[in-house]
Amino acid sequence: MKKFLIAAIAAFTYAISSGLALADDPLKIGFVYIGPVGDHGWTYQHNDGRLAVEEAFGDKVQTSFVEFVPEGQDAERVIRQLAADGNKLIFTTSFGYMNPTIKVAQSFPDTYFEHCSGYKRADNVATYLARFYEARYVNGRVAGHVTKTNTIGYIASFPIPEVVRGINAFALGLRSVNPDATIKVVWVSTWFDPGKEGDAAKALIDQGADIITQHTDSPAPLQVAEERGVWAIGQASDMAAFGPRAHLTSAINNWGPYYVERTRAVMDGTWKSGDVWGGYSADMIKSSEFNAESMSAEVIADAEATIAAIRSGELHPFAGPIQDQSGNEIIGAGATLSDGDLLGMNYYVMGVEGSLPQ
Amino acid sequence: MAAITTVELILLTVVSAATPLLLAATGELVVEKSGILNLGVEGMMLVGAVSAFIAMLTTGSWALGIVAGAAAGVIMSMLFGVLTLFFLANQVASGLALTLFGIGISSLLGIPFIGLPIEKLPTLDIPVLGDIPILGPLLFEQDFLIYFSVFMVVAVNFFLFRSRAGLILRAVGESHDAAHSIGYSVIRIRFFAVMFGGAMAGLGGAFLSLSYTPMWVEQMTAGRGWIALALVVFATWKPGRVLIGAYLFGAVTIFQLHLQGFGVQIPGQVLSMLPYLVTILVLVLISRNASRVKLSAPACLGQIFHSNT
Numbered sequence: 001m002k003k004f005l006i007a008a009i010a011a012f013t014y015a016i017s018s019g020l021a022l023a024d025d026p027l028k029i030g031f032v033y034i035g036p037v038g039d040h041g042w043t044y045q046h047n048d049g050r051l052a053v054e055e056a057f058g059d060k061v062q063t064s065f066v067e068f069v070p071e072g073q074d075a076e077r078v079i080r081q082l083a084a085d086g087n088k089l090i091f092t093t094s095f096g097y098m099n100p101t102i103k104v105a106q107s108f109p110d111t112y113f114e115h116c117s118g119y120k121r122a123d124n125v126a127t128y129l130a131r132f133y134e135a136r137y138v139n140g141r142v143a144g145h146v147t148k149t150n151t152i153g154y155i156a157s158f159p160i161p162e163v164v165r166g167i168n169a170f171a172l173g174l175r176s177v178n179p180d181a182t183i184k185v186v187w188v189s190t191w192f193d194p195g196k197e198g199d200a201a202k203a204l205i206d207q208g209a210d211i212i213t214q215h216t217d218s219p220a221p222l223q224v225a226e227e228r229g230v231w232a233i234g235q236a237s238d239m240a241a242f243g244p245r246a247h248l249t250s251a252i253n254n255w256g257p258y259y260v261e262r263t264r265a266v267m268d269g270t271w272k273s274g275d276v277w278g279g280y281s282a283d284m285i286k287s288s289e290f291n292a293e294s295m296s297a298e299v300i301a302d303a304e305a306t307i308a309a310i311r312s313g314e315l316h317p318f319a320g321p322i323q324d325q326s327g328n329e330i331i332g333a334g335a336t337l338s339d340g341d342l343l344g345m346n347y348y349v350m351g352v353e354g355s356l357p358q
Numbered sequence: 359m360a361a362i363t364t365v366e367l368i369l370l371t372v373v374s375a376a377t378p379l380l381l382a383a384t385g386e387l388v389v390e391k392s393g394i395l396n397l398g399v400e401g402m403m404l405v406g407a408v409s410a411f412i413a414m415l416t417t418g419s420w421a422l423g424i425v426a427g428a429a430a431g432v433i434m435s436m437l438f439g440v441l442t443l444f445f446l447a448n449q450v451a452s453g454l455a456l457t458l459f460g461i462g463i464s465s466l467l468g469i470p471f472i473g474l475p476i477e478k479l480p481t482l483d484i485p486v487l488g489d490i491p492i493l494g495p496l497l498f499e500q501d502f503l504i505y506f507s508v509f510m511v512v513a514v515n516f517f518l519f520r521s522r523a524g525l526i527l528r529a530v531g532e533s534h535d536a537a538h539s540i541g542y543s544v545i546r547i548r549f550f551a552v553m554f555g556g557a558m559a560g561l562g563g564a565f566l567s568l569s570y571t572p573m574w575v576e577q578m579t580a581g582r583g584w585i586a587l588a589l590v591v592f593a594t595w596k597p598g599r600v601l602i603g604a605y606l607f608g609a610v611t612i613f614q615l616h617l618q619g620f621g622v623q624i625p626g627q628v629l630s631m632l633p634y635l636v637t638i639l640v641l642v643l644i645s646r647n648a649s650r651v652k653l654s655a656p657a658c659l660g661q662i663f664h665s666n667t
Contacts, residue, residue: 036465036576038472068577153619186618193580194571195375196611202371203615206364218578219473220571227478242475242573354621 027089027267029053030082031065032075034094039192041217041236042253043067046093046116048237049255056260060267071096076103083108089266091259092116095160101125112271114262117162119343121273128258131279132162133169133342134310135251135287137317138303139233140173142248142290143181143211145299146231150181153204155214155221157191159357161345163215169317170213171351177302183352184209194220205230211248222247231294238288248295249303250288257283277339280311318342323350368612369496373504374570376608378403378562378579380507382586383593383600384514385558390590391518392551393531393658397453398438399559400583401460406431406563408464408471411574415476424503424564431560432553434460439552443545446662457583465576472574479503479569503565508601510558515597527551531656534663544663562586588637594653607632 031050035043069078075097091114092101098118105113105125113125174181186200198220201212205228212225213233219242225232226243234250265271278284290300309315320331325348389396409430414423438456441447484498518524530537534544593599
């Protein structure tokens, strides 16, 4: 009898507490960042997405983040800790978190994981990425209209397909309106080093570039462009404040809508693994306001028309004909590179100077 | 102002790339000469950078910005000094802790200041001399901190090797027991050296956030504190060689970027590795006693001083 009583009480309290938990406990969501939230670039935008989730769901969610998590062993520890702390949805926002995410996901089958930029998935691991190249194509067109020296300086981080794709999309956009313009690329071997990025901008300007664009995260190149009297196109977040005159536009990573949608899916119980690679049409990227002081109305109108065409699917930045640097045809007129081709891109297209480091 | 040519612009870039390293390394050199190894340079630079930026933005005064950067570096270094000199904590662990602490506290202090641009530290142009072609703008149209960094190399060199106080400081670094036994206050001398190192690291940080890239972003030093530490060993504890090392390193970084623009590919990783490679080489060399003396490494570097009075 006594045993039964204890068991009954235990069952009762458990039912009550778990019932209460279901009713009141907010959904816990964890975020893992590669850089500081204050980088004003990649991580800053992911954090912006986290804030959008908080705004959308208020006290129904409880979000937390860990910044500056190195890719590798540390990442696994951090992700595991977040899962163990009861986070039901975890966003891991750098390519190198792929294997740790998959590994932790196996130990926490009831937790949903979202890995940014990877290619490995599981029943509880989805992947997502934005089609940044769409915005870079638009930026390329803008640059093609604005440049006077026909030389664009491109500050690049590491020669991975994502970055190469961005350079090529920019080149295709550039030369679709200005076939004489070329791109000089400088690799800085870092995602974030304001000093070095600024120095690279100076080097490119000294070599005749009058527009600087970047695939690194700090706004230093913008500042250099402003100081030296040339133009610049920012990355990841709106960098206009760092070069009010120089800044033409920035491609903005816009994670908010996706994060809100996935959070809602977890709440509704409709979350499914999958792979999302969205661009302008999915609102995962957008262009910042075009600088009307430094660009003519025609150029702005052209950029907006290009965005509209990409959004409607009428224009694909990697539609043929496309030639590589030495003039070999990659794809003919009427065809378009597949997502698979884009994800493994390891060559420069016509219009990019220098050779791609291997 | 004379027309600035490309060559001048490139050299100007080299100078500004070298200056934060030079400031921090000159300070650390004095610290190490007194026998203390402070690995917290990166942390002190970051706190210096954020403090200088905040002071400049809120008061609008360049001078206050620079002073705030130095002062913040001093406060950070005093934490280290108290731990290692009074509580006899391990210097390596305390220095690493100081760097981690500096990363954290600078991020915290800087949160409201991210994304706010400021004007660049103005240059102090020296009339007439600044009009000399090529060398003019390079030597006489720089900002205060660049002049100051070079001046400090000369001053530190004079202090260490031409003044009595410098001799005492070096004696403390060579043999704290001997210096102590003839009546010098090892702790006090080392504490001042550590504070000087902090001030210089803070100025190095201030240069980053006021002049090099006039903004605040977290971790904007991006490893420059570690390069400064490596430079001290690279220079075998000689101020003049620190100057050469810093400018050499600045030049290599900048020329590599230019070569890429001209289509020549050098793996950037190799160049980023160079200062550390040379550091390891020097460290290997000084592990032999004879060459240690020849390379002027302070004999008591990193050792804890137990005052037995």
